[in-house]
């Protein structure tokens with residue numbers, strides 16, 4: 381298994397404006413190769429705003445396609461090597477583009493957090509299937525806050541109040557949550573090969589969501605297999621699985637917060653004050669007034 385080799389001078393990156401989106405350099409250093417990436421028609425792009433359930437859906441897709449055919453994959457290859465993060469260029473690890481280019485599998489499963497307008501053009505040109513997962517803004521913000529606290533590859537989050545204000549202002553990596561989720565939602569109107577999923581639906585009924593995924597992907601996975609996958613990708617199981625819990629990534633400090641943190645809908649209630657919630661709701665109404673996209677913040 382390949383390991384991260386962090387340079388001694390590794391420090392938290394700063395956000396900077398990149399084509400109108402706040403980004404850190406780890407996701408833009410390889411930009412030419414990212415933009416020129418040659419997708420194949422059977423590639424599957426897993427697109428999300430950070431912390432919306434990317435790893436969960438990546439693991440589900442990996443098991444759907446390769447769970448039976450390559451058992452050693454499950455015990456030796458961490459999820460971030462099975463499903464390359466196309467825009468990533470972290471020191472000590474091959475770039476996402478290199479990993480994707482060298483993937484021996486068909487289909488190739490590829491992850492991105494890029495807003496739709498920055499996704500390499502060839503994915504759209506090849507009419508690739510895109511699986512988009514969205515999560516309600518409040519839980520997404522809470523999860524992102526804890527992730528930024530524990531991950532040295534992320535910019536400093538500040539305290540919760542500062543973070544929340546920045547989240548609302550779109551000043552976090554990959555830009556405003558609002559534009560991200562609405563961007564793919566609108567894209568779906570003209571590009572039918574997007575399967576738009578919700579984290580809340582996955583928590584509510586994972587089996588149903590796996591079935592819907594199979595139908596989008598044109599897979600006739602038998603029910604027993606789907607049930608096995610549903611069980612195998614349960615939060616508690618993934619949290620214990622070294623290949624899916626990110627414990628092999630040394631820039632993450634699990635003493636601050638684990639990657640597999642809570643996996644719940646509604647944890648925002650443990651973080652938002654009444655005043656923050658009122659301000660957030662008011663701002664949310666404005667930002668989301670022109671979309672038909674609806675989220676659930678509790679089940």
Ligand code: A3P
Pocket residue numbers: 428429430431432433434435436519522523524526583613614615616618639640641642643644647
């Ligand atoms: P929390 O921080 O709220 O716990 P991503 O993979 O996009 O980075 O998203 C990470 C979030 O998804 C974390 O949310 C993590 O716990 C949650 N998650 C990952 N796998 C999950 C699963 N099997 N069931 C529920 N939540 C899961």
